[in-house]
Amino acid sequence: MQSYPNFKFEITHRDPITHARCSLLTTPHGTLETPAFIFCATKGAMKSVTTQQMVEVDAEIILANTYHLMLQPGHEFVFRHGGLHNMLHWNRPMLTDSGGFQIFSLGHGGVANEIKGRRNCHIPKTLLKIDEGGAHFRSYIDGKEWYLTPEKSIQIQRALGADLILALDECTPFHVDKYYTECSMERSHRWEQRSLQEFLKNNDGQQALYGIIQGGIYEDLRQRSSAFVGEENFFGQAIGGSLGGAKEQMHDIVSMTCSHMLKDRPTHLLGIGGISDIWNGVANGIDTFDCVHPTRLARHGGALVNPDKMDGKEYINIKNARFAENINPIDENCSCYCCQNFSCAYIHYLFKAKEMLGGQLLTIHNVAFMVRLAKEIRSVIKDGSFGEKIRFKLLS
Amino acid sequence: MQSYPNFKFEITHRDPITHARCSLLTTPHGTLETPAFIFCATKGAMKSVTTQQMVEVDAEIILANTYHLMLQPGHEFVFRHGGLHNMLHWNRPMLTDSGGFQIFSLGHGGVANEIKGRRNCHIPKTLLKIDEGGAHFRSYIDGKEWYLTPEKSIQIQRALGADLILALDECTPFHVDKYYTECSMERSHRWEQRSLQEFLKNNDGQQALYGIIQGGIYEDLRQRSSAFVGEENFFGQAIGGSLGGAKEQMHDIVSMTCSHMLKDRPTHLLGIGGISDIWNGVANGIDTFDCVHPTRLARHGGALVNPDKMDGKEYINIKNARFAENINPIDENCSCYCCQNFSCAYIHYLFKAKEMLGGQLLTIHNVAFMVRLAKEIRSVIKDGSFGEKIRFKLLS
Numbered sequence: 001m002q003s004y005p006n007f008k009f010e011i012t013h014r015d016p017i018t019h020a021r022c023s024l025l026t027t028p029h030g031t032l033e034t035p036a037f038i039f040c041a042t043k044g045a046m047k048s049v050t051t052q053q054m055v056e057v058d059a060e061i062i063l064a065n066t067y068h069l070m071l072q073p074g075h076e077f078v079f080r081h082g083g084l085h086n087m088l089h090w091n092r093p094m095l096t097d098s099g100g101f102q103i104f105s106l107g108h109g110g111v112a113n114e115i116k117g118r119r120n121c122h123i124p125k126t127l128l129k130i131d132e133g134g135a136h137f138r139s140y141i142d143g144k145e146w147y148l149t150p151e152k153s154i155q156i157q158r159a160l161g162a163d164l165i166l167a168l169d170e171c172t173p174f175h176v177d178k179y180y181t182e183c184s185m186e187r188s189h190r191w192e193q194r195s196l197q198e199f200l201k202n203n204d205g206q207q208a209l210y211g212i213i214q215g216g217i218y219e220d221l222r223q224r225s226s227a228f229v230g231e232e233n234f235f236g237q238a239i240g241g242s243l244g245g246a247k248e249q250m251h252d253i254v255s256m257t258c259s260h261m262l263k264d265r266p267t268h269l270l271g272i273g274g275i276s277d278i279w280n281g282v283a284n285g286i287d288t289f290d291c292v293h294p295t296r297l298a299r300h301g302g303a304l305v306n307p308d309k310m311d312g313k314e315y316i317n318i319k320n321a322r323f324a325e326n327i328n329p330i331d332e333n334c335s336c337y338c339c340q341n342f343s344c345a346y347i348h349y350l351f352k353a354k355e356m357l358g359g360q361l362l363t364i365h366n367v368a369f370m371v372r373l374a375k376e377i378r379s380v381i382k383d384g385s386f387g388e389k390i391r392f393k394l395l396s
Numbered sequence: 397m398q399s400y401p402n403f404k405f406e407i408t409h410r411d412p413i414t415h416a417r418c419s420l421l422t423t424p425h426g427t428l429e430t431p432a433f434i435f436c437a438t439k440g441a442m443k444s445v446t447t448q449q450m451v452e453v454d455a456e457i458i459l460a461n462t463y464h465l466m467l468q469p470g471h472e473f474v475f476r477h478g479g480l481h482n483m484l485h486w487n488r489p490m491l492t493d494s495g496g497f498q499i500f501s502l503g504h505g506g507v508a509n510e511i512k513g514r515r516n517c518h519i520p521k522t523l524l525k526i527d528e529g530g531a532h533f534r535s536y537i538d539g540k541e542w543y544l545t546p547e548k549s550i551q552i553q554r555a556l557g558a559d560l561i562l563a564l565d566e567c568t569p570f571h572v573d574k575y576y577t578e579c580s581m582e583r584s585h586r587w588e589q590r591s592l593q594e595f596l597k598n599n600d601g602q603q604a605l606y607g608i609i610q611g612g613i614y615e616d617l618r619q620r621s622s623a624f625v626g627e628e629n630f631f632g633q634a635i636g637g638s639l640g641g642a643k644e645q646m647h648d649i650v651s652m653t654c655s656h657m658l659k660d661r662p663t664h665l666l667g668i669g670g671i672s673d674i675w676n677g678v679a680n681g682i683d684t685f686d687c688v689h690p691t692r693l694a695r696h697g698g699a700l701v702n703p704d705k706m707d708g709k710e711y712i713n714i715k716n717a718r719f720a721e722n723i724n725p726i727d728e729n730c731s732c733y734c735c736q737n738f739s740c741a742y743i744h745y746l747f748k749a750k751e752m753l754g755g756q757l758l759t760i761h762n763v764a765f766m767v768r769l770a771k772e773i774r775s776v777i778k779d780g781s782f783g784e785k786i787r788f789k790l791l792s
Binding site: 043044045046047048050052068072073077080081087089325327337341342343345346349350352353355356357358360361 | 439440441442443444446448464468469473476477483485721723733737738739741742745746748749751752753754756757
């Protein structure tokens with residue numbers, strides 16, 4: 001790994017039954033213990049909480065989205081601030097994506113919905129054209145035309161300065177045929193190669209590049225894409241593109257894709273953050289996850305709860321009338337600031353009164369919950385009980 | 397002060413030139429050093445920050461508004477939570493008002509504007525009738541009819557459980573004649589007496605009652621009202637009602653009213669929070685101030701600054717284009733989390749991108765600023781230079 005002198009990926013524990021593992025992922029901004037969850041500071045700011053509050057609940061890593069930042073305030077702006085770490089006052093590991101996901105997401109009228117198989121989402125299309133060079137699109141802010149190429153994505157991500165960065169790919173939608181998926185995958189491979197070349201050209205050792213495995217729901221394509229990424233000099237690998245329509249299909253595709261991927265590289269699953277999805281991903285060898293889910297859910301009144309105690313339900317809606325008089329905390333065993341000090345009824349009231357503190361408190365809880373979930377997963381991998389735990393989860 | 401066994405008001409320092417003074421105001425939730433600024437947790441929640449963040453910037457005392465809390469979630473709800481201190485997780489001194497201000501404010505179509513002499517404010521009128529017993533009004537939430545009496549206000553404030561509570565008065569509007577102001581003042585006095593009787597009936601020593609001095613812009617009325625409040629067994633005294641239309645008139649009325657008030661009681665100036673207004677109030681013997689200004693200003697992009705360094709300007713608007721590329725903090729001498737870690741340009745960007753972190757960071761700054769202002773004022777009173785400082789301020 002001579003291209004990544006300041007990065008290290010050491011697998012420290014392996015579950016004897018599944019593919020779950022613990023690792024230490026060393027970056028210039030500290031060593032991340034995995035499995036870990038990456039929280040979304042989408043536009044270069046956590047929504048509802050400060051980065052200091054993120055540190056207080058021991059969040060280990062955050063990401064920012066290149067797409068949003070390049071449009072506003074622009075990567076030069078961030079560069080003049082000394083990079084994202086400095087601008088956001090975050091001294092722990094950080095990731096940026098390539099910008100591709102949102103271009104195609106907004107472009108196709110909602111890939112986030114599209115790749116998850118949801119139809120009828122009416123988001124204005126801003127993608128103008130994809131060609132061999134890159135993607136033409138309009139800024140959702142001012143309508144200005146942009147052209148994002150693999151080289152440009154890497155240059156922007158260099159200016160942003162996150163530790164872990166992603167090669168540009170096309171995030172292939174769900175409702176396309178195999179032929180489109182294959183062509184798109186092959187173009188993504190060429191874009192990823194160009195991303196890597198651009199990366200290596202000015203590599204200062206402060207960032208590490210992940211390749212992305214495409215191929216949609218097709219095993220032969222996922223296998224080819226895994227082989228491609230595995231042969232190139234990427235530090236890590238991420239699973240992108242469509243994972244099918246339903247939760248079960250997603251688990252199957254993650255499992256199938258993981259079976260073809262290298263076992264000695266840090267492995268990220270893009271955009272997935274459900275609790276059972278994380279257990280399943282870890283069982284298949286995923287090291288890191290990201291999703292807006294925990295923090296977005298919080299702003300809408302959702303508090304994460306232990307599904308083992310809640311008949312599989314992963315969250316409660318604090319706005320529900322049944323919490324109006326409940327003076328207990330969301331989870332009395334939770335050590336977060338929200339649960340230690342505030343009642344369900346109070347938070348219910350805050351949402352009713354449109355006081356933003358409600359969303360802030362639930363964000364703190366949900367972040368603390370996800371941090372604890374990752375710790376619990378690491379702990380049961382280390383003590384050898386992960387396989388048993390997940391069998392119980394699959395049976396219940 | 398046998399009615400207030402757990403409260404104490406000791407004047408520790410007096411400025412030799414003005415009426416400024418430092419005191420220790422002991423409450424069941426700790427001793428407040430005055431002069432002090434009281435931050436508004438209007439509906440039982442600070443807007444934009446947690447009470448923990450308030451403690452981190454060393455905010456000393458907050459208030460909540462009885463009017464809002466009695467309508468939603470209701471004082472019984474707060475009582476079931478063990479009172480406001482427990483519900484909000486705030487272990488320092490706290491104040492509640494009587495509920496009157498907002499009834500009359502919303503009732504007359506905006507007393508806040510009215511008492512400050514601003515016309516043409518179109519707020520729907522919810523006040524139905526004032527009679528000798530109390531005030532009939534409609535809830536702004538569901539239109540339900542309410543009747544607030546002095547007794548009821550005290551009962552509600554008892555359930556809320558703040559340390560410092562206020563007698564019910566009518567907040568007399570600005571644009572009424574002297575005759576109305578006088579009649580209103582006299583009714584307020586009768587309401588305050590009833591408030592006091594109700595207070596003493598069930599006094600458990602955990603709260604201290606303030607009387608309110610009315611009388612509008614008329615010296616003879618202010619004098620009579622000061623005498624009335626001074627003769628009754630109130631722990632503290634507050635200046636309420638109209639303070640005239642312009643800033644200068646307000647300073648004159650505060651000065652004139654203070655000249656008639658007792659000198660040995662804690663003295664509060666209701667609803668005033670401008671920097672020069674605070675210096676002026678302290679010079680006249682005011683101990684505590686409250687206003688939504690610092691926190692509301694923050695949510696709209698206003699950052700408090702030292703007017704001595706800014707040609708008298710008390711805040712900057714971070715949304716102004718001139719901050720778009722300014723990578724310096726708001727005030728490099730400010731030790732708050734916002735100024736220590738974030739640039740003007742970043743906060744400017746956050747407001748532009750509608751990221752709520754912008755308002756959160758400015759709230760932290762403005763609260764820290766007001767805390768520091770109160771500390772500075774105490775410090776110059778203690779070292780004897782307050783009079784000189786304020787002469788400089790008046791001349792510049």
